[in-house]
Amino acid sequence: MHRYRTHSCGDLRIEDAGQEARLSGWVHRKRDHGNLLFVDLRDQFGITQCVVDTSSPVFSAIDDSRSETVLCLTGEVVGRTEETINDGLPTGRVELQIQAVEVLSETDVLPIQVHGDNDYPEELRLKYRYLDLRREEMRNNILLRSNVIASIRRRMIESGFTEFQTPILTASSPEGARDFLVPSRLHPGKFYALPQAPQVFKQLVMVSGFDRYFQIAPCFRDEDGRSDRSPGEFYQLDLEMAFVTQDDVFDAIEPVIGGVFEEFANERAVTQGRWSRIPYAESMLKYGTDKPDLRNPLLITDVTESFVGSSFGLFAKNIEKGSIVRAIPAPGSAGQPRSYFDKLNNWARSEGAGGLGYIVYEEGGAKGPIAKNLDEDRVSAIREATGVGPGDSVFFVCDKPSAAEKFAGVVRTKICHELDLLAKNRFDICWIVDYPLFEKDETTGEVEFSHNPFSMPQGGLEALETKDPLDVKAFQYDIVCNGIELCSGAIRNHRLDIMLKAFAIAGYGREVIESRFGGMFNAFQYGAPPHGGAAPGIDRIVMLLADTPNIREVTLFPMNNQAEDLMMQAPNEASEAHLKELHIKLNLPKEVGKGTQAVSKD
Numbered sequence: 001m002h003r004y005r006t007h008s009c010g011d012l013r014i015e016d017a018g019q020e021a022r023l024s025g026w027v028h029r030k031r032d033h034g035n036l037l038f039v040d041l042r043d044q045f046g047i048t049q050c051v052v053d054t055s056s057p058v059f060s061a062i063d064d065s066r067s068e069t070v071l072c073l074t075g076e077v078v079g080r081t082e083e084t085i086n087d088g089l090p091t092g093r094v095e096l097q098i099q100a101v102e103v104l105s106e107t108d109v110l111p112i113q114v115h116g117d118n119d120y121p122e123e124l125r126l127k128y129r130y131l132d133l134r135r136e137e138m139r140n141n142i143l144l145r146s147n148v149i150a151s152i153r154r155r156m157i158e159s160g161f162t163e164f165q166t167p168i169l170t171a172s173s174p175e176g177a178r179d180f181l182v183p184s185r186l187h188p189g190k191f192y193a194l195p196q197a198p199q200v201f202k203q204l205v206m207v208s209g210f211d212r213y214f215q216i217a218p219c220f221r222d223e224d225g226r227s228d229r230s231p232g233e234f235y236q237l238d239l240e241m242a243f244v245t246q247d248d249v250f251d252a253i254e255p256v257i258g259g260v261f262e263e264f265a266n267e268r269a270v271t272q273g274r275w276s277r278i279p280y281a282e283s284m285l286k287y288g289t290d291k292p293d294l295r296n297p298l299l300i301t302d303v304t305e306s307f308v309g310s311s312f313g314l315f316a317k318n319i320e321k322g323s324i325v326r327a328i329p330a331p332g333s334a335g336q337p338r339s340y341f342d343k344l345n346n347w348a349r350s351e352g353a354g355g356l357g358y359i360v361y362e363e364g365g366a367k368g369p370i371a372k373n374l375d376e377d378r379v380s381a382i383r384e385a386t387g388v389g390p391g392d393s394v395f396f397v398c399d400k401p402s403a404a405e406k407f408a409g410v411v412r413t414k415i416c417h418e419l420d421l422l423a424k425n426r427f428d429i430c431w432i433v434d435y436p437l438f439e440k441d442e443t444t445g446e447v448e449f450s451h452n453p454f455s456m457p458q459g460g461l462e463a464l465e466t467k468d469p470l471d472v473k474a475f476q477y478d479i480v481c482n483g484i485e486l487c488s489g490a491i492r493n494h495r496l497d498i499m500l501k502a503f504a505i506a507g508y509g510r511e512v513i514e515s516r517f518g519g520m521f522n523a524f525q526y527g528a529p530p531h532g533g534a535a536p537g538i539d540r541i542v543m544l545l546a547d548t549p550n551i552r553e554v555t556l557f558p559m560n561n562q563a564e565d566l567m568m569q570a571p572n573e574a575s576e577a578h579l580k581e582l583h584i585k586l587n588l589p590k591e592v593g594k595g596t597q598a599v600s601k602d
Contacts, residue, residue, distance in 0.1 A: 004072055004104075010046020014079055014093045021096060022074040023048055024104065026134065027067050029115045037062055039098075041073060044139065048091045050075070052098040061101045068114055068134070070105035073098050122552070127566040129557055141554045144264065145542045149216055151263055152237055152538075155256045161212040161239060166201035168194060168218070171519070178222035180232075188583035194220035197535060199454075200520050202240040203492055206531040207523045212252075214239040216538065224561070227550045228484060228540060231563040234551075240533035246475050246491050249532050250275075250431065257479065257486070257536055261427050264545045268425045275479075276430040283432050288326070288409020290435075293483030294428035296416040300408045301386045303327045303396070312373045315357075315398045324401050326408035329386045330393040330415045334360045341368075344395065347414065353407055357396040361388055370396065402442070413483075427544065429481045434458070437474040438505065449506050451476055455490035456532075457502060464501045479536060481544060489534025496524050 004024040012021060025043035032038075039050045039062055050073050052062050065071060075098045086092030111127075112120045114134045125132040132138055157163070169192040172179050179193040195201075197219045205213045217238040225231035237256075241249060254275055261270045276294075283290050286299045304325045307315040315325055333340070341358055348356035359371045359379060366379045386394050395415065397408045416422050437457050439450035447469050455474035457463050463472050475491035493499045499521075503513055514521050542554040552558040559565050579586070 001074075008045035009041050009043040009048045010090055012048055012077055012091050012094050012096070016077045017079045017094060019077050020074070021077050022072065023050070023096060024072045025070070026114075027065050027069045027071060029067060041071065046090055048096055049086075050096040050098050056098070058098060058101045061103060062098065065103065066107050066109070068107045068110060068131075069103065072102040072104055074100040122560065123566060126558065126560055129567050133556070138553070141542070141546045141548065142556055144546055145538070145554050148260055148264060148542050148545065149538060151260050152256060153216065155259055156214045156237070156239070159212075159252060159256065161214040162210065163215055164205060164210075164213050165215055166195070166198040166217070170195050170201075180220045180222050183582045183584055185582055196221050197236070198238050200517070202238055202533060203520060203531065204523055206240055206242045207526070207528045211242050212239075217535075225559070225563065226561070228543065230539060230551050230555060230558055231561065232559050235538040236535040237538060238533075238535045240531060242529045242531045244491070244530065244532050246433070246477065246532065249489065249491070249534060253479070253487075253534055253536070257541070258429065260541065261429070261545070265427065268427060270427045271429040277433050278430055279434040280432055280436065281434070284405045288405050288407070288412055290432050290478065291480050291483055291485050292430070293413070293422075294430060295423040295426055295482060296412060297421055297423075298329055298412050298416055300412055301327045303382050303385055306378045306381045306385070310374055310378055312370055315396070318398050322400060323398050324404050326397045326404050327382060327386050328395045328397070328408055328411045328415060329388050330395060330419060331388065331421075332391055333393040333419060334362055334391045344414070344418070348411070351407070351410065353397070353399070356411065357398070358393055360393045361390055363390045427481055429479065432478045432480055434473045435476040436470065437472045437502065438469040440470060446507065447505060452488070452490050453502065453506065454493050454499070456493045457498065461498045461501060464498065464505060469505050475532070477534070479534070484540055484544060486540050487534050487536035489532065491530070491532035494524060494528040494530055496521070499524070
């Protein structure tokens with residue numbers, strides 16, 4: 001018989017009755033039934049009920065064992081009586097009658113309980129993450145993550161992609177976030193950077209003549225944490241393809257990501273067929289965001305014209321100053337009491353808006369503060385534009401274009417939740433396409449890159465030379481699922497003449513490109529193929545599939561929002577000897593911990 005186990009704690013079935021078995025695992029819980037003591041023994045694979053009589057010589061060893069003690073139990077597998085069968089467990093028709101016990105590891109009093117549904121503070125859970133991971137929900141999340149990654153890897157290889165590993169110690173990245181720097185001992189005063197993404201390297205893989213690359217890549221960014229983004233590090237499916245158009249990239253990615261969602265959907269619906277391709281401008285108009293949740297049926301409408309020169313003076317005057325008006329429908333809300341509309345108006349003010357005007361459409365006509373000050377033709381035009389009817393209401397946002405777009409999106413989400421309109425048990429996936437290559441800085445008025453500066457402009461060099469820069473669109477795209485951005489990508493700008501022109505429009509000379517992105521700039525002088533790719537986020541995919549709003553629930557050993565590893569107590573201080581070896585002196589702020597430590601060389 002094996003030293004520790006003949007079966008896992010999830011293996012035994014009624015067919016095993018009469019056999020001798022040995023199990024090893026953790027004491028999940030104990031139940032004292034008078035002359036019988038029941039022990040649920042747990043490992044990664046499941047739970048088996050074990051039982052010992054009080055007269056047994058091994059009873060005291062079992063009785064003295066705290067929860068989470070690690071035991072090795074040997075005994076006979078017997079069928080449970082009819083009234084004690086538990087079909088909620090795969091092992092629920094058998095139990096192990098304990099004949100021998102070995103305590104493999106004792107436990108102290110637990111800081112958090114593994115059994116049960118206790119809700120512990122995140123700080124405690126992260127400090128004792130190894131205990132937290134023993135809990136069923138967390139274990140299932142982490143195993144889901146592993147299975148998702150295995151599925152992605154298999155699907156990518158079957159699609160003709162080759163897996164490569166790119167460097168972790170590298171130079172600063174053009175991604176735009178803060179780098180994590182690593183001092184070089186051999187080159188005093190110089191630093192490596194941990195890669196924010198393998199962006200430059202994967203493009204150089206294409207220049208090297210490989211056709212389809214991928215990796216499950218760790219990325220490092222010194223950014224603040226939030227519910228859908230881990231501070232410090234995250235993982236993405238990084239991929240790149242040579243000699244492709246935007247459609248080719250879409251055709252390669254959709255079966256992989258769509259297939260993963262279908263595989264792990266657990267009876268939830270997944271977008272079928274070709275995913276919708278929503279232009280950025282349309283997304284900002286209809287949804288007020290470039291990360292639309294398509295489970296929300298509400299569509300925003302531009303109704304500025306209905307208020308131009310109108311008797312509703314507040315909107316009319318603001319429109320003359322450059323504002324626009326967005327309308328958000330609220331179907332079936334006309335029967336709500338006045339307090340409902342007042343509450344939403346007060347909420348809008350708490351969000352920094354001036355308020356939230358509205359029109360209520362009833363069988364007998366329209367009412368509300370705006371309807372009272374707007375002629376009937378304009379009220380009817382708004383009804384037709386928004387597609388509402390009797391029994392519905394429309395809310396309005398009036399502000400400068402960027403602010404109005406964004407807040408209309410917030411209102412759309414708020415009304416959807418207030419009216420319980422969000423579709424359930426669905427994954428709605430879409431592409432957002434046609435991002436603008438440039439935007440104007442609202443403070444300086446200067447033209448700058450809006451997203452990825454290395455995206456190929458639609459129309460190439462001719463578009464850059466003949467169009468208003470703000471009208472130039474890029475071959476850049478995002479994948480969005482249920483309002484969460486899963487991926488960004490682009491067809492890359494592989495031609496130096498187009499790259500130099502694009503950077504010049506944004507105010508950067510050739511010398512800036514050569515100094516900051518020299519590796520890629522030099523490589524592109526020796527024949528770069530047209531290429532493009534994307535980088536779906538592993539963490540966010542698993543977060544959606546696990547149906548949890550917090551990315552730390554699907555990360556094995558995450559940091560907290562302050563970028564601290566409470567379990568390993570990182571970051572920590574370096575010794576004087578280590579700093580001296582690295583030729584580093586510390587220039588600490590007056591209040592350590594409230595600012596970034598400045599570093600200077602010796």
